[in-house]
Amino acid sequence: MREVAIVGAAETRFGKSELSYRELAVEAARGALEDAGAEPGQVEALFLGSYSPGTFVHQEHVAPLIASELGLSHIPSTRVENACASGATAFVSGMMAIAAGLYDVVLVVGAEKMTSTPVAETTRILAEAADWENESKVGLTFPGAFALMAQAYLHKYGYGREILDAVAIKNHANALANPYAQFHKAITAEDIANSPMVADPLTLYDCSPISDGAAAILLVAGDAARNFAKPAVRVLGFGQASDSLALYRRPDLTTLPAARQAAQRAYRMAGVSPRDISLAEVHDCFTIAEIIATEDLGFFEPGEGGEAARAGATSRDGQIPVNPSGGLKAKGHPVGATGVGQLVEATFQLRGEAGGRQIDGVELALTHNVGGSGATCVVTILGRAA
Amino acid sequence: MSEYKKPLPKPDPITAPFWESVKAHAMKIQRCNDTGKFFFYPRGLSPFTLSDNVSWEPVSGRGVVHAFTIVYQNRDPAFAEEVPYVVAIVELEEGARLMSTLVDVEPDPEHVRIGMPVEVVYDDVTEEITLPHFRPVRAD
Numbered sequence: 001m002r003e004v005a006i007v008g009a010a011e012t013r014f015g016k017s018e019l020s021y022r023e024l025a026v027e028a029a030r031g032a033l034e035d036a037g038a039e040p041g042q043v044e045a046l047f048l049g050s051y052s053p054g055t056f057v058h059q060e061h062v063a064p065l066i067a068s069e070l071g072l073s074h075i076p077s078t079r080v081e082n083a084c085a086s087g088a089t090a091f092v093s094g095m096m097a098i099a100a101g102l103y104d105v106v107l108v109v110g111a112e113k114m115t116s117t118p119v120a121e122t123t124r125i126l127a128e129a130a131d132w133e134n135e136s137k138v139g140l141t142f143p144g145a146f147a148l149m150a151q152a153y154l155h156k157y158g159y160g161r162e163i164l165d166a167v168a169i170k171n172h173a174n175a176l177a178n179p180y181a182q183f184h185k186a187i188t189a190e191d192i193a194n195s196p197m198v199a200d201p202l203t204l205y206d207c208s209p210i211s212d213g214a215a216a217i218l219l220v221a222g223d224a225a226r227n228f229a230k231p232a233v234r235v236l237g238f239g240q241a242s243d244s245l246a247l248y249r250r251p252d253l254t255t256l257p258a259a260r261q262a263a264q265r266a267y268r269m270a271g272v273s274p275r276d277i278s279l280a281e282v283h284d285c286f287t288i289a290e291i292i293a294t295e296d297l298g299f300f301e302p303g304e305g306g307e308a309a310r311a312g313a314t315s316r317d318g319q320i321p322v323n324p325s326g327g328l329k330a331k332g333h334p335v336g337a338t339g340v341g342q343l344v345e346a347t348f349q350l351r352g353e354a355g356g357r358q359i360d361g362v363e364l365a366l367t368h369n370v371g372g373s374g375a376t377c378v379v380t381i382l383g384r385a386a
Numbered sequence: 387m388s389e390y391k392k393p394l395p396k397p398d399p400i401t402a403p404f405w406e407s408v409k410a411h412a413m414k415i416q417r418c419n420d421t422g423k424f425f426f427y428p429r430g431l432s433p434f435t436l437s438d439n440v441s442w443e444p445v446s447g448r449g450v451v452h453a454f455t456i457v458y459q460n461r462d463p464a465f466a467e468e469v470p471y472v473v474a475i476v477e478l479e480e481g482a483r484l485m486s487t488l489v490d491v492e493p494d495p496e497h498v499r500i501g502m503p504v505e506v507v508y509d510d511v512t513e514e515i516t517l518p519h520f521r522p523v524r525a526d
Contacts, residue, residue: 120461127462134427135485137393139457139465140473147455148475155453155500200456200495246427248475248485253453 001099003222005232006382008036009347011215011340014332015182016115019212021057025066025111028214028337032107036218037229040070043218044103046077049090049110050336055125057113066109083129084285085371086110087215087339088378092240094219104221110340111214122210126335129372131246143207145247145373146286147199152253153288153306154201161201163306165189167287168205168329170315175326177356180341182211182332206287208327213334215341233347236272236364237381239265245375256374259296263368266379267298270364274298277381278362279349280320281342283370284327290314293368294322297379316359324349324357339369339378346382390511392464401428403442409516411508414442415482424482447506448523449478454500456493472498476520490521 010031012024019027025048033040046067054060067077080090087110094106114122127136130145140148150164168187175181187205195204218228225232241261244250250257267273274297282297284290291305299320300308308314314322325331325345328338346365348354367380397405404427407414417424418432419439425432432440454474460466472488489507491497504520511517 120463123461133395137395138473138485139392139460139468139471139487140485141457141460143459144455144457144473147457148453148473151455151500152453197456197458199458202455246485248452248483249433253475 002101004095004098004235005220005222005225006217006235006343006347007220007225007228007230007232008032008038008218009216009344010035011180011337011344012213013180014211014213014334014337014341017212021053021059021062021111021113022065022069024113024212024214025109026069028111028216029066029070029107029109032216032218035230038105038218040072042105043072043075043107045075045094045097045106046072047090047093047106047108048077048079049086049088049108049340050079051081051083051086051112051129052125053113055117056122057116082376083371084283084333084335085339085369085376085378086336087341088367088369088380089240089339089376091217091340091343091380092238092378095235095238098219098221104224106219107216108219108340109214109216110337112334112336113212114210114334115212119210134246135248141199143202143286144199146288147202148247149253149292150201150286150288153292156254157303157306159306162189163291163310164201164206164287165192166309167284167290168192171284171323171327171329174316174324174357175330178326178331181326181330182209183326183330202286202288208285208329208333211332211334213332213337213341215337215344217340217343217347231351233350234383235380236383237266237268237270238379239263239269240376240378241265243375245372247373255292255302256296256370256377258374258377259293259368259370259379262377262379263297266381270381272364272381277320277364277366279324279359280322280366280368281325281345282322282327282368283338284323284329285333285370287329289370290322290327294320297366297368321359324354324359339367342367342369343380343382350382350384394512394515400430404428405515407442408508408518411516412444413447413506413518414444415480416440417443424478424480426482426484445478445480449476449504449520451475451488451498451500451502451504452477452483454488454498456495456498474520476504487519488521489519
């Protein structure tokens with residue numbers, strides 16, 4: 001299998017944007033090409049991660065749309081959909097195509113425009129990432145699915161909601177230094193206590209926001225990486241796994257088995273272990289999801305992720321910095337863009353370009369992107385150029 | 387019967403026996419005859435063996451709350467007027483789980499707990515469709 005590297009990375013600011021779906025995607029894609037010092041004519045294929053443009057902005061068939069906007073009209077272009085893991089799954093498609101030797105230069109874009117639809121419609125569209133027939137029709141909302149996990153986790157390990165508070169407070173604080181983040185607002189436990197309950201025990205401040213945004217990376221074959229402007233970030237390993245859409249069919253609600261499988265595959269491929277990782281960008285669509293992720297990724301034993309969050313082990317200067325970008329919680333969550341945005345952030349960190357959120361001495365960065373309530377999980381491990 | 391606004395199931399040849407059983411207020415779910423294990427939702431093949439050696443069996447309708455949440459916000463207009471309501475994963479005595487709502491209980495975490503015994507109640511929402519909900523088992 002051929003080595004694959006990231007030579008270009010860019011993203012729009014996440015949040016409510018005046019730009020359209022296609023304008024956001026083009027801004028990120030052009031940014032990634034410029035970052036790499038690449039010409040559009042060098043791109044041999046496009047993979048676009050997007051969850052539901054057909055319902056959000058009434059536009060399907062978006063891959064050739066974006067390809068043609070970028071002047072890439074005659075290359076193969078393909079949309080990839082795996083709910084909130086659409087972005088990372090698009091990356092996996094590009095990765096496999098280069099590793100297999102089909103192409104040397106692939107553009108991967110993630111994009112979503114979620115604020116054009118009324119909030120009621122947006123939340124219904126998101127609920128369609130769960131098992132519609134067997135969960136959503138009963139009245140289970142998307143926050144409700146993660147609330148079930150939170151109830152199970154707090155009950156099993158005897159925690160109170162202060163562990164959830166710790167995640168929200170940390171990620172809002174981290175986002176203060178991220179110019180791409182939706183929120184630049186520090187929060188306190190008091191703010192959380194005064195915020196409305198969404199699905200017990202999750203309050204408004206436990207939930208990631210509704211966002212617009214796009215992100216893009218330029219992937220190239222390892223031996224072609226030296227032809228581009230920026231130092232190459234190496235893709236050392238990735239893993240993808242699936243599970244039932246219906247949460248209730250999972251034996252244990254306090255772990256995402258697909259995340260564990262994806263992580264094991266990524267660690268094995270990279271030949272590294274959790275203690276080697278310098279920082280992680282994880283899928284904190286809800287605060288509980290970050291705590292479970294830190295256990296599924298092997299940073300902490302089952303049940304210890306809550307205490308680790310409370311004790312600051314996942315803060316910028318902790319044992320394993322988690323979501324120095326602010327995460328989905330505060331950076332924002334334009335669903336199709338999220339997984340690509342995590343790779344963009346990891347690339348900035350590995351190049352030492354993360355500005356006020358830069359972590360010292362980053363050697364290995366891990367990303368963790370989840371679709372639905374864990375039916376798709378993609379874990380990727382990136383390293384600095386050799 | 388007032389007009390029912392929430393989304394309704396559309397029984398098909400594979401799922402119809404379940405909906406017929408709850409309409410008759412005598413729930414049946416499927417069992418994999420290769421493993422003896424019950425499963426839900428209705429399917430043509432066993433999720434354990436992918437065999438079609440499955441049969442419909444009556445179940446007690448009793449179980450326990452495996453996990454629950456109280457939904458305070460659901461912007462779907464069909465549910466918006468119901469909040470707060472309790473959604474729970476119920477584990478039936480026979481071992482299968484399903485997602486359902488709890489009724490006849492305060493939507494308050496002081497009144498719902500993991501492990502709480504519950505039993506099915508049948509809600510005849512239209513002429514054709516009955517939905518299974520669950521309620522706490524009374525002490526008496």
